[in-house]
Amino acid sequence: xxxxxxxxxxxxxxxxxxxxxxxxxxxxxxxxxxxxxxxxxxxxxxxxxxxxxxxxxxxxxxxxxxxxxxxxxxxxxxxxxxxxxxxxxxxxxxxxxxxxxxxxxxxxxxxxxxxxxxxxxx
Numbered sequence: 001x002x003x004x005x006x007x008x009x010x011x012x013x014x015x016x017x018x019x020x021x022x023x024x025x026x027x028x029x030x031x032x033x034x035x036x037x038x039x040x041x042x043x044x045x046x047x048x049x050x051x052x053x054x055x056x057x058x059x060x061x062x063x064x065x066x067x068x069x070x071x072x073x074x075x076x077x078x079x080x081x082x083x084x085x086x087x088x089x090x091x092x093x094x095x096x097x098x099x100x101x102x103x104x105x106x107x108x109x110x111x112x113x114x115x116x117x118x119x120x121x122x
Contacts, residue, residue: 001026001111002024002025002026002032002098002110002111003024003025003026003111004022004023004024004096004097004098004111004112004113005022005023005113005114006020006021006022006094006095006096006113006114006115006116007020007021007023007116008020008021008116009093009094009116009117009118010117010118010119011119011120011121012086012118012119012120012121013120013121013122014086014087014088014120014121014122015085015086016086016120017082017083017084017085017086018083018086018118019080019081019082019083020036020080020081020083020094020096020116020118021078021079021080022034022036022078022079022080022081022096022113023076023077023078024077024078024079024096024098025077026098030053030074031053031100032053032098032099032100032110032111033050033051033052033053033098033099033100033101033102033103034050034051034053034070034072034079034096034097034098034102035047035048035049035050035051035096035097035098035099035102035103035104035109036048036049036050036070036081036094036095036096036097037094037095037096037097037106038090038092038093038094038095038118039092039093039095039115040091040092040093043092045095045106046061047061047104047105047106048060048061048064048068048081048094049061049064049068049070049081050070050102050103050104051070051071051072051079051102052102053072056071056072058070058071059102059104061104063089064083064090067083067084067085067086068081068082068083068084069081069082069084070082079096081094081096083118086118086120087120088120088121088122089120090118090120091118091119091120092118093115093116093117093118094115094116094117094118095112095113095114095115096112096113097109097110097111097112097113098110098111099111
């Protein structure tokens, strides 16, 4: 019912910025909470940010608080992750996800995009 496609990943130097996009489609898109997660090689998928669909309220992982911002464009059915002051530790594949309620747990989400690679060099 929900399809998600991430884009905007790439290579950036430490201290730089990237904006990731998650384009969503589906009959019930507006009823889903959205989340951002990331996964580095050999590590578990970890929570980055989540945003509600009704009022746009957002929560962030401590590791990205103050540097990352998630937002929405309802007219485009798109959720964004603005990443500033990037660090090498942010290097990972970034995924967007949709679920019935927002959560910091990957298993709470029902639909996932295929991911976009973010690489931060020193």
